[in-house]
Amino acid sequence: MENTEYESKNFIEELIEEDIRNGKNDGRVHTRFPPEPNGYLHIGHAKAICLNFGLAKKYNGTTNLRFDDTNPATEETEYVEAIKKDIKWLGYDWGETEYYASDYFPQLYQFAHQLIDSGLAYVDDLSPDEMAAQKGTPTEPGQNSPNRDRAIEENKALFTEMREGKHPDGSLVLRAKVDMASPNMLMRDPILYRIKRQTHHRTGDEWCIYPMYDFAHGQSDSIEEITHSLCSLEFRHHRDLYDWLIDKLEIFPSMQREFSRMNVAYLITSKRKLLKLVTEGHVSGWDDPRMPTLSGMRRRGYPAAAIRNFCDKVGMTKRENLIDLSLLEFCVREELNKTTDRVNVVLDPVKVIITNYPENQTEQLRALNNPEAETPVHRELSFSREIYIDRKDFMEDPPKKYFRMGPGRNVRLKFAYILNCTDFKKGEDGRVEEIHCTYYPDSKSGEDTSGIKAKGTLHWVNAQDAIPIQVNIYDRLFNDPTPDGHDDKDYTEFINPDSLEINTKALAEASLQDRAPGTQFQFMRTGYFAVDETSTKDNPVFNRTVAMRDSWAKKQAKK
């Protein structure tokens, strides 16, 4: 048949399918996710995780988790644990294939000797400044080091001494003998090993020399027989060295390909810059709900499924990009709309007295938890003479298009009755402090025979049993779409001073008293919220994940 669906593939999938067609690696697909354990995973990593694990799943392959831990100065076990937790939370499982570049230190050391034996590596004693001076520039060739032609035996002896700790930190390095005139600066005799007396989080003090990225990453890929090693665009120039080393070492030919990093407006994804936000106290930690880290987004209430869907929608190309934050928020709302229970929470309470409702009466109303759910589930909601509504749902002198409460107007209370506003009282400060209404007894939700129409529907809480909660209202951390894209200004200058508003006057329906951290809700007409991990029965705390789409507010803002 001709109506078979055509599935569009990204350039990496095209490449993999071509390899499979050609029988390369017997059609095997083996990817890896290689974080350095020097910080927490962020939204940018999510794209790489989804890519690597997604590809392996699609082509029946495997994905290794490999910690790229070759720089003991910055790496810690704390980060290893956090990274594993975040990957699992995102929904991926690496099974038994958990590796560490540091496990390969002995093998890498042998590789270095192999290169020396082939006359393709030498020990250099130049200072960093001298080396830089000889490096040349992108338009001028560099100069050979005076040590470049050191005898093989001497190189072997010196390198062995480096490993044995006979030379001080920084005094010697091992360099590959490639080409000091290469147009690719990375091929100008790159450093392979440096001396660094620093305790490693896994190997302790066993080593005082450590391989550089270029002599660890590709070799680790090769040792693990990774077929497709995918990384971001800025590593394109490393590919020449990657291939050169594999070729000279005659080891498994892993193939590196590059894709463009994900840039999301108003977010930053530089680990160094995120670390600074933490250490300088701009946020409460790596998992602050305003952080673009997976732990921060988790705490904020972004569902893993939403992040996966976002990564999928963003696509895979080699172009520079700046993705609208609204796409991420769309994915979050789309998921939460399907999954969360709707509850009544009043953020800025104003008391409403229903003057014709019996003083000592309380009735139980039936409330639908989630109208989107396949099987409807209901809960009970208590209702009585005094309730609270949100301050912004009342106007003393409302315009015609305002559908909420105002003197003389009818408005429905969700799951309850239609009210008619008869009066209101103001305090000394001029603020409305009490609203009087009457209710239509025959307008009860689900059994309304009143025939009365109310344009608006409000959320509310029963004054008798409403509980006080703390609500953290989060907004974007930066005021600028590209906070770290300005040459003349530091990104911290764009920090939004109003990125967190702590609301302690909110009142919630009684069912929210003792909910487990991480539980998510839609606060009816307000937004999506998640129970914070610090929340307790006596002090419930909720984080705003994202506000509802609000076409009314949008219209008002334009005026």
Next chain:
RNA sequence: UGACCCAUGGUGUAAUUGGCAACACAUCGGUUUUUGGUACCGACAUUCAAGGUUCGAGUCCUUGUGGGUCAACCA
């Protein structure tokens, strides 16, 4: 004054490989609605430029233009 990569609506991608520029987000308008939510309907680009090849070019070629990356004993 080098090398490498990239260029399709406001944004991110697609175009069955040379054959009617599609999808999503955003924006605007409308319908439905006991959430100003959801759902649904509609509007919104002749593909960076100029040449060339061709019956036919977003796609191929040439030359430009614009953007990105590269000179850490970081990854």
